[in-house]
Amino acid sequence: MPIIKHKVLGLAWRGDELLLVHIDDPTDGSMGARPPGGTVEFGECRETAIKREFMEEFSAVITLKGTWHTLENIFEFNGVPGHEFCSVIDITFDEKTLYEQDTLHAVEDDGTPFQAQWCSLDSFINGEKELYPRGLLAFLRG
Numbered sequence: 001m002p003i004i005k006h007k008v009l010g011l012a013w014r015g016d017e018l019l020l021v022h023i024d025d026p027t028d029g030s031m032g033a034r035p036p037g038g039t040v041e042f043g044e045c046r047e048t049a050i051k052r053e054f055m056e057e058f059s060a061v062i063t064l065k066g067t068w069h070t071l072e073n074i075f076e077f078n079g080v081p082g083h084e085f086c087s088v089i090d091i092t093f094d095e096k097t098l099y100e101q102d103t104l105h106a107v108e109d110d111g112t113p114f115q116a117q118w119c120s121l122d123s124f125i126n127g128e129k130e131l132y133p134r135g136l137l138a139f140l141r142g
Contacts, residue, residue: 002081002083003083005039005083005084005085006039006040006046006084006085006087007038007084007086007133008039008040008049008053008086008087008088009034009035009037009050010035010036010037010050010054010062010089010090010091011035011088011089011091011140012035012036012062012090012092012093013090014099014118016120017119018118019035019036019104019117019118019119020034020035020116020118020119020131021035021036021106021116022115022117023077025077025078027078031128032129033119033124033129033131034133035088036054036106036116037086038053038057038109040087046068046087050062050064050087050089051064056107057107060093060094060095060098061095062093062094064089065089065090065092066089066090067089068089069087069139070087071085071086071088071133071134071135071136072084072085073086073132073133073134073135075132075133084133086133086136088139103115103117104117124137125137125141
């Protein structure tokens, strides 16, 4: 039975660049990206979840900035329907040298390596790529 997930995503900024993880859907060839983060575990508050995700994936301590915003995301990826509520918040890295790296190397909880890169929002504004969750680009553009 399908379930609705609660995701937390951290908006890390380097000037006008946002830290993003690239996502390509093999079923339809669509290209996009999303901010780093992950799933809130049962019994966990979102503040704990976002800090845990950045520690697990990047070995990084973060500080939360501002207030949480929530986007609902109903989608299909790799032929599978999904439904999630995404809580997003601005964050900063406590380790300032992370801002000097163009690519940050990370690891998923299953051990799969991935990368996050600082990206301008221009390619998303021009429609070349999709920014996930849907609605995030409009929210960021205010």
